[in-house]
Amino acid sequence: MSASLAPLEQLLRLSEGMLRAAQSGDWASLASHEAERRALAECLPVDLTSALAPALQARARALIENCQHCDQTLQPLVAVRLNELRVVLRAAGPLP
Numbered sequence: 001m002s003a004s005l006a007p008l009e010q011l012l013r014l015s016e017g018m019l020r021a022a023q024s025g026d027w028a029s030l031a032s033h034e035a036e037r038r039a040l041a042e043c044l045p046v047d048l049t050s051a052l053a054p055a056l057q058a059r060a061r062a063l064i065e066n067c068q069h070c071d072q073t074l075q076p077l078v079a080v081r082l083n084e085l086r087v088v089l090r091a092a093g094p095l096p
Contacts, residue, residue, distance in 0.1 A: 002056055007044055008063040011037060015070035022077040030078075 014037035021030035049060045 002059070004048075004052060005056060005060055005063065007040060007048070008060055008067075010040060012063050012066050012070075014040065015067040015074075019070045019074050019077075022074050022081075027081065 014033050017033040018030050018037065021027070021033060049057055052060060
């Protein structure tokens with residue numbers, strides 16, 4: 001792993017952790033990983049990949065694409081969970 005790609009490698013690890021958490025129904029871990037990933041992403045410089053050598057740019061692109069794939073796989077799992085929670089909330093009725 002290149003030091004310049006370390007933040008993207010960490011983003012991917014967190015994205016994969018989010019996906020594993022959703023697949024196992026561990027919503028607290030998913031939320032924790034998501035908060036950590038968001039904080040990391042907000043600290044990344046806008047020009048992170050522009051100064052990289054072409055080979056590293058290709059690796060950076062692959063890391064970002066893998067993060068996006070995790071997100072695409074994660075979205076339907078979260079949607080199902082949100083629907084489950086909506087049903088529970090409707091069944092509970094209005095608050096007093």
